[in-house]
Amino acid sequence: MNKIKHSKYKNTGILFELLVRQIASDTVSGKDSAAINIVKKYFNKTELAKEHKLYQAVITSKALTEGKAELLITSILEISSRLNKTALRKEKYNLIKEIRNSYDIEVFFKAKINNYSQYAAVSNLIEAHGSLEFIEPSQIIDNKITLLEHITRKEVNVEGVKDRVLEEYSKMDTGTRILAYKIMLEKFNEKYTVLSNVQKLILKEYINNVSNTTKLKEFVNEQFNLIKKTLNNLAQTVTDKTTQIKLAEVVTLLQPLDKNQNVKDENIVSLLQFHQLINELKAVK
Secondary structure (H helix, E strand, O other), X not given: OEOOOOXXXXXXXXXXXXXXXXXXXHHHOOOOOHHHHHHHHHOOOOHHHHHHHHHHHHHOOOOOOHHHHHHHHHHHHHHHOOOOHXXXXXXXXXXXXXXXXXXXXXHHOOOOOOOHHHHHHHHHHHHHHHXXXXXXXXXXXXXXXXXXXXXXXXXXXXXXXXXXXXXXXXXXXXXXHHHHHHHHHHHHHOOOOOOOHHHHHHHHHHHHOOOXXXXXXXXXXXXXHHHHHHHHHHHOOOOOHHHHHHHHHHHHHOOOOOOOOOOOHHHHHHHHHXXXXXXXXXXHO
């Protein structure tokens, strides 16, 4: 999973904000401001100007309900995907070049930015939305929460946001659904922070073969049979009758998938949980 690293140099909202501040600073100092011409050149009928409007739609939005805030964010991301990315990259490159030629770039970017976290969240979500790579889902959730709380002017239900993101990913293509699975896995990790080598192997097989249903099913069934055999062996070493009965009940639940069944997320989670049970039993022993 990849994680987006925010860059002020690529953030259209921050670039515009810093240029406006530079204009004010130059004016107060009685200087001719190169920033005025830079703004006129790059933020008028350009792709940068179009993207800047998306940032402003969030930053200057009035307090909305959470539902309307979600719709606003979704609309912004959809519009961003229709921008000319090649032209946008070229404009940003040339913009930074002109800023560097006119000002000390280090000093220029040192200015404190109001709503920095919101600008960063917009940038990260736009980049994630247009990325072909698998972005760390927790980062997407965190950025979305930042914007929702800014737009609604109140705290939002974090678990609700996680569930909506999960539902959204579950409707997408197979590759993207890995992200949804990662979110679900995080809930498992909240209880079990350290995964064993076998559990890591299960996750690796799931990610590598999520589109190869036949191979994945074979792996899952092999794991179910292995777990069943291991639990039966452990049951023979347990002296507590109640524990023996419970183990026997657990073993009856371990049924391999038949030819008409596909591997589901809950099958993977079950494998993780069964291996956790085995680890705990061995530790007790």
